[in-house]
Amino acid sequence: xxxxxxxxxxxxxxxxxxxxxxxxxxxxxxxxxxxxxxxxxxxxxxxxxxxxxxxxxxxxxxxxxxxxxxxxxxxxxxxxxxxxxxxxxxxxxxxxxxxxxxxxxxxxxxxxxxxxxxxxxxxxxxxxxxxxxxxxxxxxxxxxxxxxxxxxxxxxxxxxxxxxxxxxxxxxxxxxxx
Numbered sequence: 196x197x198x199x200x201x202x203x204x205x206x207x208x209x210x211x212x213x214x215x216x217x218x219x220x221x222x223x224x225x226x227x228x229x230x231x232x233x234x235x236x237x238x239x240x241x242x243x244x245x246x247x248x249x250x251x252x253x254x255x256x257x258x259x260x261x262x263x264x265x266x267x268x269x270x271x272x273x274x275x276x277x278x279x280x281x282x283x284x285x286x287x288x289x290x291x292x293x294x295x296x297x298x299x300x301x302x303x304x305x306x307x308x309x310x311x312x313x314x315x316x317x318x319x320x321x322x323x324x325x326x327x328x329x330x331x332x333x334x335x336x337x338x339x340x341x342x343x344x345x346x347x348x349x350x351x352x353x354x355x356x357x358x359x360x361x362x363x364x365x366x367x368x369x370x371x372x373x
Contacts, residue, residue: 210291213284217292220280227281233361236278240358243271244351251343255336264343275354278361285364286356300363304356312352319344 199207227236247267253260279287286305290298319341326337 206289206291210289213287213289213292217283221283223280224277227277228367230364230366233278233281233364236274236281237358237361240271240274240278240354243267243274244347244354247271247347247350248344251340251347254343255333255340258336258339261339261343271350278354278357282357282361282364284357285360300360301356304359307359308352308355311355312349315348315351316345319348 226232247264250260250263250267253263285293285297286301288297288301293301322337322344323341326332326334
């Protein structure tokens with residue numbers, strides 16, 4: 196047996212861990228594993244993330260808007276966890292646990308997520324760069340709002356591949372379950 200390098204051993208470990216986790220969660224939320232239910236979870240997650248964008252932008256104008264983060268975070272966490280379970284975490288799966296089509300779909304969705312991250316993070320960067328030279332604005336509020344906006348941008352970019360895959364994947368074939 197040829198010697199594996201560190202990266203190959205890590206990939207093998209990750210694949211074993213993923214498959215064990217998939218086996219453990221395969222019976223969870225069975226009635227939610229339809230395309231329509233996955234789409235519903237995707238819409239709820241998108242609305243929660245949009246509300247987080249609104250709340251973080253509103254913190255620039257009023258610090259009280261930060262209180263909206265607690266319920267939004269709870270909705271986000273519950274929905275994100277449910278979406279990951281019902282979509283079998285395909286967006287996070289190691290390549291050895293997927294077939295060629297699934298790897299291709301996963302990589303395309305990840306590419307879109309990366310593009311979204313790069314684009315969305317530019318907004319707070321530009322706000323901070325431009326806002327730092329204007330003395331009439333509240334720099335502390337600007338930095339807080341920009342930090343929150345960056346956080347939500349990264350959350351969205353991390354969730355986007357799973358959201359895309361949950362949206363486009365058809366229902367599982369009932370014969371596969373036999």
